């Protein structure tokens with residue numbers, strides 16, 4: 001492949017869930033810098049619109065779609081609106097996620113709390129794949145990337161819902177790769193502790209020092225660090241890569257002990 005094509009996303013359309021802020025926003029901006037038109041699906045419509053404006057300033061098209069990934073109607077609307085406004089779908093970044101990680105004392109939470117972790121981290125992305133893949137096959141190019149987490153392989157207290165739901169993400173992409181090929185690839189990026197609003201709200205200097213004890217590259221991650229791995233999977237450079245999980249974690253793990 002010509003060098004100029006390896007990271008070229010011109011003429012491609014990418015949906016980024018949770019794209020208004022944090023890792024999703026950095027990913028949306030980086031894909032746009034490589035030429036992709038962007039559809040942001042986020043339940044914070046005000047921030048999604050602001051991010052879409054920043055993206056448009058880069059010279060590509062961007063739309064903000066109100067979408068709570070926990071609602072099936074919103075997922076269907078996100079797909080339909082993207083196809084109608086931007087003409088197709090080539091890339092899907094299943095990034096909106098989260099849950100009760102760190103607060104999941106098994107004697108204080110219920111099975112419903114675990115179900116919610118799965119609904120947010122696994123089922124919503126699985127459903128979007130089901131809706132988006134036929135459009136990708138039609139276009140002859142498809143790349144799906146889930147945001148998983150180091151919690152999917154770490155073993156920690158109070159993480160049993162978030163951790164197992166993110167572990168399910170890794171195995172979801174490994175299996176769906178066999179359903180979606182050859183036109184569509186599917187992979188996951190697993191961030192370590194990354195400085196976004198979610199993390200900053202609980203970070204203290206003491207917590208940061210502990211997290212860096214087992215981190216060879218002595219700093220926490222940035223949203224841009226994670227976006228780089230997203231770009232790799234989204235772009236033609238990774239055309240023979242599917243079913244994989246890539247951890248982006250400063251070479252170690254940011255546990256709390």
Ligand SMILES: NC(=O)c1ccc[n+]([C@@H]2O[C@H](COP(=O)([O-])OP(=O)(O)OC[C@H]3O[C@@H](n4cnc5c(N)ncnc54)[C@H](O)[C@@H]3O)[C@@H](O)[C@H]2O)c1
Nearest residue numbers: 018020021022023042043044068069097098149193194196
């Ligand atoms: N920040 C970290 O340290 C870290 C580490 C590992 C994994 N992750 C994962 O990265 C992903 C993004 O996290 P972040 O740190 O960028 O968060 P963030 O809070 O900075 O941004 C999340 C964005 O997603 C949107 N969002 C949240 N729930 C939504 C829903 N139900 N429907 C639609 N939009 C929704 C929010 O409005 C926001 O714009 C998540 O899947 C998270 O589990 C983050």
